[in-house]
Each structure stands twice: as C-alpha cells, then as structure tokens.
Amino acid sequence: MTVSATVRLPVSTSLRECAALKQQLLVHLESPDPVLIDLADVELIDTAALQLLFAFSRERHANSLSTIWQGDGPTFWNAVNAAGLQIGDTAGTGTNGARKYDS
Amino acid sequence: MTLEMDQFHAGFFEEAFESLDAMENALLQLDPGTPNADAINLIFRVAHSIKGGSGMFSFTEVASFTHTLETLLDELRAGRMAVTRPIIDLLLKSTDVLRGMLQATQRKTPVDQQTVADIQFDLEMMLVKRAPAAGPVVAAEVAPAPLHPKEATWTIDFCPNARLLAPGADPSRVFAELAEMGTMALVAHADKLPAFADLDPEVCYLTWTITLTTDLPAEAIQNVLDWAEAECQLRSEESVQRRPEVAPATIVTKDQPTDAAPAAPGAPQPSATPQAPVGEVGGPAAKASSAESNSIRVATEKLDELMNTVGEIVIAQSMLMQLVDGTKPPRVDRIRAGLIQLERNVRELQESVMRVRMLPIRFAFSRFPRLVHDLSARLNKQIELKMTGEQTELDKKVLEKIGDPLVHLVRNSIDHGIELPETRMAAGKAAVGTLFLNAYQRGGSIVIEVGDDGAGLNLERILSKARAKGLVGQNDTLSDEAIANLIFHPGFSTAEVTTELSGRGVGMDVVRRNIEELGGSIELRTETGKGSSVVISLPLTLAIVDGLSVAVGGEVYIVPLVAIIASLQFKRGRARRLAGVGEVFLFRDDYIPIIRLHEAFNVEPRCRDLELGSVMVVECDGRKVGLFVDELLGQQQVVVKSMETNYHRIEGVSGATILGDGSVALILDIPSLVRYAAERVAA
Amino acid sequence: MNLNRPIMATKDSADASHQVLTFCLGSETYAVDILLVQEIRGWTPVTRLPQSPTHMLGMLNLRGSIVPVIDLRVRFGLEQAPFTPVTVIVVLSVQTPSGRREFGLVVDSVSDVVDIDAAELKETPSLGSKPSVELIKGLAAVADRMLILLNVDELIRCDLAQAEVSATTRAA
Numbered sequence: 008m009t010v011s012a013t014v015r016l017p018v019s020t021s022l023r024e025c026a027a028l029k030q031q032l033l034v035h036l037e038s039p040d041p042v043l044i045d046l047a048d049v050e051l052i053d054t055a056a057l058q059l060l061f062a063f064s065r066e067r068h069a070n071s072l073s074t075i076w077q078g079d080g081p082t083f084w085n086a087v088n089a090a091g092l093q094i095g096d097t098a099g100t101g102t103n104g105a106r107k108y109d110s
Numbered sequence: 111m112t113l114e115m116d117q118f119h120a121g122f123f124e125e126a127f128e129s130l131d132a133m134e135n136a137l138l139q140l141d142p143g144t145p146n147a148d149a150i151n152l153i154f155r156v157a158h159s160i161k162g163g164s165g166m167f168s169f170t171e172v173a174s175f176t177h178t179l180e181t182l183l184d185e186l187r188a189g190r191m192a193v194t195r196p197i198i199d200l201l202l203k204s205t206d207v208l209r210g211m212l213q214a215t216q217r218k219t220p221v222d223q224q225t226v227a228d229i230q231f232d233l234e235m236m237l238v239k240r241a242p243a244a245g246p247v248v249a250a251e252v253a254p255a256p257l258h259p260k261e262a263t264w265t266i267d268f269c270p271n272a273r274l275l276a277p278g279a280d281p282s283r284v285f286a287e288l289a290e291m292g293t294m295a296l297v298a299h300a301d302k303l304p305a306f307a308d309l310d311p312e313v314c315y316l317t318w319t320i321t322l323t324t325d326l327p328a329e330a331i332q333n334v335l336d337w338a339e340a341e342c343q344l345r346s347e348e349s350v351q352r353r354p355e356v357a358p359a360t361i362v363t364k365d366q367p368t369d370a371a372p373a374a375p376g377a378p379q380p381s382a383t384p385q386a387p388v389g390e391v392g393g394p395a396a397k398a399s400s401a402e403s404n405s406i407r408v409a410t411e412k413l414d415e416l417m418n419t420v421g422e423i424v425i426a427q428s429m430l431m432q433l434v435d436g437t438k439p440p441r442v443d444r445i446r447a448g449l450i451q452l453e454r455n456v457r458e459l460q461e462s463v464m465r466v467r468m469l470p471i472r473f474a475f476s477r478f479p480r481l482v483h484d485l486s487a488r489l490n491k492q493i494e495l496k497m498t499g500e501q502t503e504l505d506k507k508v509l510e511k512i513g514d515p516l517v518h519l520v521r522n523s524i525d526h527g528i529e530l531p532e533t534r535m536a537a538g539k540a541a542v543g544t545l546f547l548n549a550y551q552r553g554g555s556i557v558i559e560v561g562d563d564g565a566g567l568n569l570e571r572i573l574s575k576a577r578a579k580g581l582v583g584q585n586d587t588l589s590d591e592a593i594a595n596l597i598f599h600p601g602f603s604t605a606e607v608t609t610e611l612s613g614r615g616v617g618m619d620v621v622r623r624n625i626e627e628l629g630g631s632i633e634l635r636t637e638t639g640k641g642s643s644v645v646i647s648l649p650l651t652l653a654i655v656d657g658l659s660v661a662v663g664g665e666v667y668i669v670p671l672v673a674i675i676a677s678l679q680f681k682r683g684r685a686r687r688l689a690g691v692g693e694v695f696l697f698r699d700d701y702i703p704i705i706r707l708h709e710a711f712n713v714e715p716r717c718r719d720l721e722l723g724s725v726m727v728v729e730c731d732g733r734k735v736g737l738f739v740d741e742l743l744g745q746q747q748v749v750v751k752s753m754e755t756n757y758h759r760i761e762g763v764s765g766a767t768i769l770g771d772g773s774v775a776l777i778l779d780i781p782s783l784v785r786y787a788a789e790r791v792a793a
Numbered sequence: 794m795n796l797n798r799p800i801m802a803t804k805d806s807a808d809a810s811h812q813v814l815t816f817c818l819g820s821e822t823y824a825v826d827i828l829l830v831q832e833i834r835g836w837t838p839v840t841r842l843p844q845s846p847t848h849m850l851g852m853l854n855l856r857g858s859i860v861p862v863i864d865l866r867v868r869f870g871l872e873q874a875p876f877t878p879v880t881v882i883v884v885l886s887v888q889t890p891s892g893r894r895e896f897g898l899v900v901d902s903v904s905d906v907v908d909i910d911a912a913e914l915k916e917t918p919s920l921g922s923k924p925s926v927e928l929i930k931g932l933a934a935v936a937d938r939m940l941i942l943l944n945v946d947e948l949i950r951c952d953l954a955q956a957e958v959s960a961t962t963r964a965a
Binding site for chain 2: 840841845851860895953
Binding site for chain 2: 022025026028029032033036053054055056058059061062063065066086089090091092093
C-alpha cells in the first residue's frame with residue numbers, strides 16, 4: 008500500500024508543538040492515500056496534542072480516508088487510554104483502537 | 111498567557127493558605143489522648159488537596175513534600191498509627207514549612223530547601239517507626255467505629271472551560287489524581303470538536319464522563335475537582351443510595367455502619383442511580399454540616415460598594431441614552447431597543463441590590479415592648495402596645511437612623527399623650543390606653559405610624575404659645591392641622607417642664623430634621639380628646655429616586671416623582687394675588703400658593719409669565735404647593751449623591767445627582783419648599 | 794504643567810519640613826500642603842447652589858462625587874476673574890472627624906512644589922485689611938518669594954461645613 012505521507016511526531020508532542028503540528032497535518036488532511044503517523048519518538052504527550060491527533064484521525068475516518076498509527080510507544084497509547092479516547096483505524100499495522108481504561 | 115496562569119495560581123494559593131490555617135487550627139485543638147476523627151480527616155484532606163493542586167500546576171517541591179505529609183496523615187486517619195504529641199508537633203512544623211513553600215512559590219522566590227528536607231526527613235522517620243495504634247481513631251463521644259465508609263460509585267461530568275489546555279492545567283492530571291482514589295473509568299466525548307481546519311489547539315473541545323468507585327468521601331473528590339473547578343463544571347452524583355443507618359451511638363459526621371448494625375436494606379447496588387446532589391451524601395450526617403444557614407454575613411461596605419456600582423451603571427446608561435437621542439440613522443432604533451433592555455436589567459439589578467440591604471422594621475420596633483412597659487410603670491399609666499407590620503422591610507441605613515426619632519415619638523405619646531387611668535375613665539375612656547406602631551409600604555415609600563388614643567394635642571395652648579413666641583400673628587387664623595404642625599418648630603415644647611423622659615433639646619424639630627435627612631416627611635394628626643398620630647413617610651431606598659427634571663433659567667433641577675400630583679399649563683388669569691399670601695391658584699377646590707423657583711433659588715429664568723412656563727403641583731404633609739418652572743424636561747431615574755459628604759445640607763435641596771451629560775443637578779427637597787411657602791403665608 | 798493629573802504626594806517628608814504646592818492669586822503667591830492636593834484640573838462649569846455666598850461657585854462632578862468649588866479670588870477679596878480654558882481648579886482631599894472631604898479651589902495658575910521648613914513659618918501680621926486673615930496659617934520666605942500658607946482646616950470650618958444653625962434660619 009502506498010503511503011502518501013509520514014508525519015513523525017516529535018519527542019515532546021504537547022501544546023507548544025501543536026500549532027506547527029496542526030499545519031503539518033492540515034497539508035495531508037485530504038490526501039486520498041493513507042497518512043502514516045510515526046509514534047516511535049514520542050516521550051511526552053498531553054491532552055492538547057491528543058485532541059489534535061484525534062480530531063485529525065476522526066475527520067479522515069469520516070471521509071473514508073485512512074490513517075495509520077505506527078510504533079508501539081507505550082507513552083502514546085497509555086496517554087490515549089488515560090484520556091478516554093478511541094483512536095485507531097481498522098486497517099494498518101499499528102496498535103488498533105484504544106481500550107476503555109479500567110484497572 | 112502568563113497573566114491567565116497567574117490568575118489560576120491565585121485561586122490555588124488563596125485556597126491553600128486558607129486550608130493551611132484550618133489545618134493549623136485543627137492541629138492545635140487535637141488531643142493525643144482522644145483525637146478527633148473529624149479533625150484528622152480535615153487535616154488529611156487539606157494535605158491531599160494541596161498535593162493535587164500543586165501537582166496540577168507543576169509546583170513539584172510542594173507536591174512532593176505534601177505527598178509525604180499525606181502518607182503520614184493517611185496512616186493516622188486509618189488508625190494504623192497513633193496520634194501522639196510528637197506527631198502533632200511535627201505536623202504543626204510541617205504546616206509552617208508548607209506555608210513557607212507556598213509563599214515562596216507564589217512570590218517566585220527560592221524555597222528554603224534545607225528546612226524542607228529536614229522536616230520531610232522527620233516525616234519519613236515517623237512513618238518508618240510507626241507505633242501500632244490502640245485501635246481505630248475514636249470519633250467524638252462514640253463507640254469506636256471504622257472510619258472508612260462503604261464504597262460508592264460516582265459519575266462525574268467533566269466539562270473543562272475552553273482554556274483548560276494552557277500549560278500546567280492539563281486535565282490528565284485531574285484524571286490521574288482521581289485514578290489514585292479508587293477505580294476509575296472514563297470516556298471522552300468529542301461532539302464539540304470542530305472541523306480540523308478550524309480547530310484551535312489551545313482550546314479544549316473535549317468533555318469527559320468519569321466513573322469513579324471509591325471509599326473516599328465526597329469532599330475528597332470535590333477537592334480534586336475544585337482545583338479544576340475554575341475551569342470546569344461538574345456534576346457529582348451518587349449512583350448508589352447510601353445506607354441511612356448510623357452506628358448505634360449516633361455521631362453527627364458520617365454514617366458508618368458497624369458490624370453490629372442491623373441488616374441494611376440492601377448492599378450498595380452499582381446500577382441503581384437515584385440522583386442525589388453531593389450535599390446529601392452520608393445521609394443526615396452531611397445534612398447537618400451542609401445544612402448551614404441560608405444566609406451569610408456581608409460587610410456593609412460591600413453593600414455600599416454594590417449600591418455605588420449600580421448607581422454608576424444607572425448614570426452610564428442614561429449617558430448612553432442621551433447619546434442615542436437625537437441621532438437619526440436606522441441603526442439607532444436597535445441601539446435604543448438595546449438600551450431599553452439594559453435599563454430594564456439595571457432596574458432589576460438595582461432592586462435586587464436594594465433588597466439585599468433591606469431589613470424588617472422589627473429590628474427597630476423590638477425595643478419598644480420593654481420601653482413601654484417600663485415607662486408606663488414609672489408614670490403609673492396603663493398602656494397597651496400594639497405593633498403591626500413589623501415584617502415591613504426598609505433599607506438598613508434608614509433603619510439605623512429611624513430608631514431615635516421613633517423612641518422620641520413613643521416617649522412623647524407615653525409622657526404627654528396618654529392620660530392617667532383616672533383621667534381616662536373620667537373622660538369615659540378605658541383605663542388602659544393604646545399606643546400603636548404600624549408600618550407598611552405604599553408605592554415607593556415606607557409609612558410608619560406612631561399613635562395613641564390619648565388626649566390629643568392641646569391646640570389652644572399650642573396656638574397661644576406660638577403667638578407668644580411671635581411665630582404666629584395675633585390675628586392669624588390657622589387650620590387645626592397647621593397649628594398641630596407648629597410643634598415641629600425648634601424650641602417649641604408645650605410641656606411646661608421638660609420632663610426627664612422627653613429630655614431637653616430633643617424637640618420635634620430634631621425629629622423632623624432626622625426624617626427629612628433621610629429623604630422622608632413627617633405629618634402630625636390629632637384630635638383633641640381622642641388621640642394623636644405621627645405619620646412618617648420614608649423612601650424605600652436612599653440611593654435612587656424617580657424624578658422629573660425641570661429647567662429654570664440655565665439650571666436643571668430634579669423633582670421627586672412621588673411628590674408630584676399634577677403638572678399644569680396656566681391660562682391667563684388663573685393665578686390670583688392674595689394680600690398677605692402672594693400668588694395662589696385654584697386647584698381642585700383649594701387655593702394653593704405658588705412658589706416661583708427662580709425667585710427661591712435666585713436664578714435668572716427664561717420666562718416670568720406663568721402662562722409661558724409650567725406649574726407643577728407637589729404635595730407634602732398634606733399640603734400642596736405649585737412650583738413654577740420654565741419647562742419640564744423629562745422623567746428620569748437619578749442616583750442621589752449626598753451634599754453633606756463634601757459640603758453641607760442646603761434648604762430646599764435634598765441632594766444632588768449627575769445627569770447624563772455629566773453636569774450636576776440639584777434634587778429639590780419638597781418638604782422644605784412646601785414649608786417655605788406655608789411660612790411665607792403666615793409671615 | 795499637565796492638567797488633570799492626580800498628584801502622588803511623597804509621604805517621607807520629615808516633620809521639620811514639608812512640601813507645599815504654590816499657586817497664584819492676583820499678584821500674591823499662596824501655598825497649600827501638598828499632601829492635601831488630590832489633583833489639578835482645568836475649569837469645567839459647575840452647578841450653582843441657591844442662597845450661597847458669592848465665593849461658593851457651585852458643585853462639580855468629580856468622577857461621580859459632588860464636590861463644592863470655591864473661588865479663592867473672591868474669597869480673598871480680589872476681583873473675580875473670567876474663567877478661561879487655562880483656569881485651574883486645585884482639588885483638595887482632607888481627612889476630617891466626620892470623614893474624608895473633597896473640594897476645589899479656583900486659582901489663577903499653579904506654580905511649583907516647594908519645601909518649607911516649618912520652623913521658619915512666620916506669623917501673619919495682624920495689620921492689613923484682608924478680610925480673610927483667619928484662613929492663613931502663616932508666611933514663609935522661600936527664595937525671594939513670600940508664600941502665604943493656606944489654613945485648609947479653617948477654610949473647611951468656615952465655608953464648607955454646616956454652621957450650627959437651627960433649621961429655620963434661612964434666607965427667604
């Protein structure tokens with residue numbers, strides 16, 4: 008499968024980086040080919056960034072466009088769980104979906 | 111951005127310092143022998159919430175220290191450690207350290223690391239060598255009961271304010287905090303999320319529903335949420351009906367079912383969710399503590415400030431209205447409509463603020479039963495006091511100032527009004543005289559009546575005394591009413607001897623002056639042999655008055671609306687000149703005098719012909735007067751500004767106000783103008 | 794001089810000397826304790842008061858407060874001067890037993906702030922026909938000028954506070 012673009016999330020993906028990240032994602036918002044988001048480097052992530060990424064992926068999904076999350080970084084997925092968000096796409100090699108957090 | 115953060119910080123610091131004070135107080139009152147469970151819980155909660163808040167704002171040193179403190183307190187709270195004197199002392203030291211840390215953080219000065227480290231070390235040592243406790247901490251006057259209430263499940267709707275994503279205030283901290291309290295699950299809702307292109311990363315569009323099962327009390331949850339409270343609304347609901355029972359020896363704190371408690375109606379069901387607001391948690395217990403009074407004490411300065419602000423708004427609004435008037439473009443109508451709406455809102459606001467300051471007149475009347483009882487005993491008179499309308503409310507300031515005049519009037523009635531029992535019976539009256547106090551609201555005023563069924567005024571004696579004093583000409587005839595009102599003249603006392611009761615120098619003139627200073631008026635009615643009554647009329651509020659603005663020459667005056675009966679345009683010949691009286695005219699069967707305001711105030715008028723201007727008929731004390739002015743300008747509500755603050759009282763003027771164009775207008779004092787006319791007549 | 798600005802008085806004047814604001818009336822220079830001066834503003838029309846003495850010009854709206862304004866020229870027996878856009882009102886704020894009072898004085902012009910040594914204050918000579926000698930605290934010589942120090946408390950007592958008159962005393 009051809010990937011139209013890869014967006015590599017920085018080590019610190021937080022509110023401060025959101026403005027730039029949004030611009031980056033905006034470019035690919037409507038590309039017909041799957042967009043790959045590389046999570047490997049992420050060590051710090053906050054709710055603002057999660058919201059942004061969630062919004063991106065949701066909109067693409069609503070338009071039947073594919074977003075792939077790559078990298079098993081626990082930081083990222085723990086944060087997603089902790090925020091009660093469901094991010095993920097049925098297709099793709101990354102971790103699928105988020106589980107509702109329970110202990 | 112920093113400004114906003116400081117604002118959030120400010121709230122945290124304020125609460126933190128307050129809770130530290132509460133913590134310190136609780137510690138000081140703690141008795142190692144019989145430690146109070148409530149106090150320990152309170153101390154724990156303080157530490158816990160400061161920890162949470164400081165964590166949220168990344169005040170890491172504070173958070174870390176408080177964490178250790180909290181751990182120790184948890185041990186105490188759970189009864190796993192005994193409360194000893196050394197521990198209390200250490201906790202007090204910790205309070206000091208914490209206070210210091212918070213102050214340093216607030217002022218952005220360095221924290222005293224050494225002291226912090228020392229105390230923290232001591233806390234940790236305490237934890238290490240914990241002594242086994244004698245048993246669970248004893249709640250006051252109750253057989254020992256476990257402190258932990260049963261678990262309950264809470265549902266929290268977490269809806270952050272838009273700016274919540276600013277640094278340091280990430281909701282995930284709140285979630286982490288809550289997760290520590292028990293078992294938590296949460297779901298995010300994205301329905302408010304806009305299109306990606308329109309998304310502002312700094313704004314939080316997400317909301318959350320959090321389900322938390324915990325054994326901690328509601329306040330603990332509330333505390334955590336309080337730190338985010340400034341930025342979110344939440345609804346804590348109990349999803350389980352608490353067991354209403356309490357341990358046999360009832361305490362007014364928590365419901366704590368002990369093992370010995372009879373079988374409860376049923377174990378907590380996680381599913382059934384009768385909604386109950388947080389306040390009702392814990393059944394009757396929490397009700398007792400949350401059933402605080404429905405009122406709070408408010409410093410009067412705050413109320414004054416409020417009133418001032420409302421007054422300023424009224425002025426500002428009338429200034430805006432002025433700007434709008436006289437401009438024509440179509441948009442003006444919408445602006446005007448908006449202003450009219452604003453006027454309505456302001457009026458409501460003003461009425462609410464006014465109501466805050468109102469107190470029932472009962473407070474002023476309350477001294478009278480005793481007073482009447484004592485005085486009548488002393489004078490060997492039999493007097494029954496009847497009070498009605500005590501719940502009538504009036505402005506606090508007015509209430510304070512009305513006390514003395516009322517006392518004087520009551521004393522007068524008892525001293526001079528009501529006769530001795532023998533005298534009464536000889537006159538065919540009941541031996542017991544009646545003194546009545548009545549208050550009611552009429553229109554924009556409060557009316558207070560003080561009266562008796564005594565002998566009434568001796569009009570003959572008053573008249574001859576007035577003649578003797580030269581107040582009344584030998585040949586002048588006065589109506590009964592006019593004679594009666596003569597007693598308001600200074601230095602006028604019909605009692606031959608100033609009795610000890612009525613006092614010296616406190617004549618009816620002072621009473622009248624006091625009433626008029628409040629913007630009110632006073633009237634005396636009497637019937638010889640039957641009794642007298644004094645009727646006082648006071649404005650509902652001192653501060654704002656409905657008035658009609660009038661022009662005299664280049665000056666604008668405000669006439670209080672309540673005093674106006676009619677406004678007339680004269681036809682030639684309507685006014686007559688009566689010798690010794692001046693100009694009068696016929697108004698509804700009576701000839702009433704005319705006061706030319708331009709003469710009274712020494713202003714150059716625009717017209718001197720009565721037909722070219724307007725005559726306003728005003729009334730006070732039952733007397734009417736026609737005020738001649740150039741022109742009526744319009745009705746408006748004005749904020750009364752005192753003349754006495756920076757100047758002094760002037761006859762004929764009851765205050766000043768600031769008009770829409772910023773200029774000062776004087777508010778007419780109708781009672782004194784009316785009196786001026788009457789005395790001019792008598793002169 | 795920048796009109797309409799509030800003056801911040803420095804409170805660290807020692808007891809021995811204090812600062813005064815000087816202003817002109819006719820050919821004389823007067824002075825008033827700087828700590829009492831709240832602000833200096835230009836002339837705006839005031840609302841006349843009925844039955845008031847000639848030197849009482851009327852009431853001014855000072856940001857919502859009703860403040861009386863006195864024409865000092867008239868008060869000191871000088872001829873009244875016409876009011877122009879550069880006429881100055883010195884607004885004083887004084888703490889009295891009955892609270893804080895504000896009032897304005899119309900003067901010709903305002904000069905500068907000067908240090909006065911209290912010890913060097915001289916008595917007002919009793920000769921002279923000035924009708925308002927009681928309003929003067931004393932005289933001070935500062936750099937070739939003679940400053941006439943205003944007695945503000947007396948001014949309030951005479952002109953601004955209600956005299957103890959019974960209620961019926963009134964000009965008809």
